[in-house]
Amino acid sequence: MSEHLPVLQVIVPLLAAPFVAFLRGREVAWWLTLVITGVTFAMSLALYAHVQDTGETLIYQMGGWAAPLGIVYVIDAASALVLPIVSGIGFIVTLAARYLVGAEIDGRDHPLFYTAWLLTIAGMLGQITTGDAFNIFVFLEISSLSAYALVAMGAGRDRRALPAAFNYLILGTVGATFYVIGLGLLYMLTGTLNLADLSVRLAEVEATRAVYTAMAFIALGLFLKMALFPLHFWLVPAYSFAPSAVSALMAATATKVSVYVLVRLLFGVFGVSFFGVDSGVGLVLLTLGITGAFVGTLAAIVETDLKKLFAQSSIAQLGYMAIGIGLFTPAGLAAAFIHLFNHALMKGALFLAIGTIAAQAGRASMTTIEGAGRQIPMTMTAILFGGLALIGVPLTAGFISKLYLIRALLESDFWLLAALTFMSSALALAYVWKIIEAAWLKPRPEDAPTLHETPMMWIPAWLLVIATLGFGILASPLIEGATAAALVFFGGAS
Amino acid sequence: MQDDPVMRVIAKVLIPSVMLFALYVQFHGDYGPGGGFQAGVIFAAAFILNATIFGLNRGRHAWPARANLLAICLGVLLYGGTGVATMLLGENFLNYNALSDDPIAGQHLGILLVELGVGITVAAVMVSLFFTFAGRLTHIRLMRKTDTAEPDTAQQEGLGNE
Numbered sequence A: 001m002s003e004h005l006p007v008l009q010v011i012v013p014l015l016a017a018p019f020v021a022f023l024r025g026r027e028v029a030w031w032l033t034l035v036i037t038g039v040t041f042a043m044s045l046a047l048y049a050h051v052q053d054t055g056e057t058l059i060y061q062m063g064g065w066a067a068p069l070g071i072v073y074v075i076d077a078a079s080a081l082v083l084p085i086v087s088g089i090g091f092i093v094t095l096a097a098r099y100l101v102g103a104e105i106d107g108r109d110h111p112l113f114y115t116a117w118l119l120t121i122a123g124m125l126g127q128i129t130t131g132d133a134f135n136i137f138v139f140l141e142i143s144s145l146s147a148y149a150l151v152a153m154g155a156g157r158d159r160r161a162l163p164a165a166f167n168y169l170i171l172g173t174v175g176a177t178f179y180v181i182g183l184g185l186l187y188m189l190t191g192t193l194n195l196a197d198l199s200v201r202l203a204e205v206e207a208t209r210a211v212y213t214a215m216a217f218i219a220l221g222l223f224l225k226m227a228l229f230p231l232h233f234w235l236v237p238a239y240s241f242a243p244s245a246v247s248a249l250m251a252a253t254a255t256k257v258s259v260y261v262l263v264r265l266l267f268g269v270f271g272v273s274f275f276g277v278d279s280g281v282g283l284v285l286l287t288l289g290i291t292g293a294f295v296g297t298l299a300a301i302v303e304t305d306l307k308k309l310f311a312q313s314s315i316a317q318l319g320y321m322a323i324g325i326g327l328f329t330p331a332g333l334a335a336a337f338i339h340l341f342n343h344a345l346m347k348g349a350l351f352l353a354i355g356t357i358a359a360q361a362g363r364a365s366m367t368t369i370e371g372a373g374r375q376i377p378m379t380m381t382a383i384l385f386g387g388l389a390l391i392g393v394p395l396t397a398g399f400i401s402k403l404y405l406i407r408a409l410l411e412s413d414f415w416l417l418a419a420l421t422f423m424s425s426a427l428a429l430a431y432v433w434k435i436i437e438a439a440w441l442k443p444r445p446e447d448a449p450t451l452h453e454t455p456m457m458w459i460p461a462w463l464l465v466i467a468t469l470g471f472g473i474l475a476s477p478l479i480e481g482a483t484a485a486a487l488v489f490f491g492g493a494s
Numbered sequence B: 001m002q003d004d005p006v007m008r009v010i011a012k013v014l015i016p017s018v019m020l021f022a023l024y025v026q027f028h029g030d031y032g033p034g035g036g037f038q039a040g041v042i043f044a045a046a047f048i049l050n051a052t053i054f055g056l057n058r059g060r061h062a063w064p065a066r067a068n069l070l071a072i073c074l075g076v077l078l079y080g081g082t083g084v085a086t087m088l089l090g091e092n093f094l095n096y097n098a099l100s101d102d103p104i105a106g107q108h109l110g111i112l113l114v115e116l117g118v119g120i121t122v123a124a125v126m127v128s129l130f131f132t133f134a135g136r137l138t139h140i141r142l143m144r145k146t147d148t149a150e151p152d153t154a155q156q157e158g159l160g161n162e
Helices: A002-021 A026-054 A077-102 A105-130 A133-156 A161-190 A195-204 A209-225 A233-241 A244-270 A281-303 A306-326 A331-359 A377-391 A396-411 A416-441 A454-472 A477-488 B006-028 B036-054 B056-062 B065-088 B103-147 B150-156
Strands: A058-061 A071-074
Touching: A002 A026, A002 A058, A002 A071, A002 A105, A002 B036, A002 B065, A026 A058, A026 A077, A026 A105, A026 A306, A026 A477, A058 A105, A071 A077, A071 A396, A071 B036, A077 A244, A077 A331, A077 A416, A077 A477, A105 A244, A105 A396, A133 A161, A133 A244, A161 A195, A161 A209, A161 A233, A161 B006, A195 A281, A209 A244, A209 A281, A209 A306, A209 B006, A233 A306, A244 A306, A244 A477, A281 A306, A281 A416, A281 B065, A306 A331, A306 A416, A306 B150, A331 A396, A331 A454, A377 A416, A377 A454, A377 A477, A396 A416, A396 B103, B006 B036, B006 B103, B036 B056, B036 B103, B056 B103
Parallel strands: none
Antiparallel strands: A058 A071
16 A cells, blocks of 8 residues: 555545545544544655655656656655645644634534545645646645635634635635646646646746746745735734634644745746746745745734734744745755744644633633733643744754754855844744743733633643754754755755 | 416426436536536536526425535545545556456546546535525525614624615
8 A cells, every 4th residue: 555655645634524524523523533634644754754765756646647648646855844744733733623623613513624624634735745736726726715614614703704714715816826827828838737847848948928927927826825925914814813723723834835835836847047046036035035024023023912923923934934945045945944844833832822722711812811821831831932932042943943044044145134034033032022921920810711721732732842842952854854855956956 | 486487387398408418418528528517517507597496495405405415525435436446456546447357448437437426516516505605695684684783793794785
C-alpha cells in the first residue's frame, strides 16, 4: 500500500467526509474525524521520513496516465515538509475540537461541521500534493468553500460571523478567479497545465507581455488568498467571528498553504532565472512584506479582542514569510519555510488557548482575561509562551525563524530591511506585554465570570507549545528539511 | 401556477421527457457530447420545474431532504469508491484498466461509474440549492411579520426593507 501514500493522503479525508455527514450524534462524528486526521498525520510523517531518507521525489500517476497528459501527485522535499504541518495541526486541533465545538456549535450540526472540517483539510493537503496547476485550483476551491461554511457556523453565537463569512467568500472567490485567469493565459501560451512541464515550456516561450500578465494575475490572486498586506481585510473578521476551533485550524494552516502554492508557482513554474528581484515581484513582496509586518503589529497593539489581536499579528507574520520569498535566494526561501512551520505551531497554540476562553466567556477580550493568570494558569501560560515565540525570544521556535530570516537578509545586503524586521519583531513585545499585564498583574474583577480549565482543554494547546519550544531548542531537523525544500526550487544551484 | 391548466399540462408532459433526456445525456456521454455534469443539471431541472409549477411542498415531497443528502454523498462515494476499487485491484487510483480483463472494457465501465457518481451528486446539489433559496421565501415572510417587533434583527440580516 505504501506506493499509494501520496494519493491516500488526500482521498482518506476526502472520502471520509461523506460518511461523517451521515453519522448521528456528536461523539461518533468527532471520534471518526479524530481517527481520520490521525491516520492522515501518520501518512504525512511516513512520506516525510521516506523523502528525507532516500532523497527521491515520489510521483504518483492518477489513473495510470503519465505526465504531462495525466495528473500526477508529486512528493518532493518541499511538499513533504508542508504536508505534516497541515495534517499535524489538523489532528491536534481536532483533538481540541471535542471541547471547543461541543461548547460552541449546536449538537445537531456536528456531523455536517466535521464533514466541512475534513473537506477543508483534504483540500489543503491536495493543494500541497498535486503537481497540476488546475488541480491546485480545484483543491483551493474545495478547501475554501468548506472554510466559508465553517466560518459562517460562528453565527450561532454571533451574527457578525455571517458578514465575515460573506466578505471572505467574495474576496476568496476573487483571489481564486485571478489565479484561474493567470492559469488560462499560461495554458494558452504553452498548452499544458502540469507544473513541471509548464516550467520547461515557459522557458521556450519568450518573456512576452502575456507571460507577465499571467504572472501578475496568479501572484495577485495568491496574495489575496495568503492575506498579504494590503489584501488582508477578509482575514481579521473571518478569524475572529469563526467558531474557535475553526479560527485555530485556519490561522495555523490556511494562509500557509497559499504561501506554499505561491512558492510552487513563482519558483517552480516561472523559475528563479526567469525573473528576479529586479523585475518586480521580489521588490513587491519585500515592500508589502515589511509594511505588512509593521501595520499588522501596530494594529495588534491597539486591539483589545484577543482573537482579532492575534489575527492582526498573523498579517505581520505573513509579511515575514513574504520577505523571505521576495529575496529569491535559497537562504531566504529556507527562512520562509522555517517561519511557515514555526508560525503554524505558535498560532495554533495561541488560538487553541484563546478558544477555550472564548468558548466559556463568549468573547476573549482584555477584560475577560484580567487577572485570569491564577484562575486558568495552564491556558494563560500557553498564551504566554505562544506570545514569546511570536516576538522571537531565544529558546522558542520564533527565535530560529527570525534568526534565519535576518541572516538571509544580511546575506543579500539588505541591511535596512534587516533592521526594520528586527524592529517590527521587537514591537510585538508591546502586545504580548499587554496580555501579561492583564492576566497576571491586574486583580480579577469581582463581577468577572469564573473561568475553568480541564486537562482536555489545555493539552492540545500545550502539545503545540511543547513543539514550539522543542523546535526552538533542537532546530536542526527543521532547518535541514527547510533547506532541502528550498533547494528543490534552486536545482542545487547554490 | 398550478391553477393554470396550460402550465400544468405542459409540465406533466415535459417533466418525464426532460428526465429521459437527462438519462440519455448521462449514458450516451461515452460516445457523444454529454456526461455526468450536464445530465445531473438536466435531471435536476425536471424537479425544479415540478416545484415551480406545483409548489414547494409538493416539490419537497417528490425529493425529500434526507434523500437529497444521501444522494449527494452517494455520488461522491461512487466516484471515490471506483478509485479505491481500482487501487484494491492492484492498479493506481482511478486506473480503470483494473476493472476488467480487457482494458478497453475496463475503461468503459470505469468512466460509466464515475460519471454516474458525478450525475447523482450534481443533480442532488442543484435541487438542494433550489430548495434552500426557495425555502428562504417563507422564512423571509416570517421575518417581515416579526419586523415590527424586532426591527434590529431584520436589519442585521439585510432583509429589513425592500
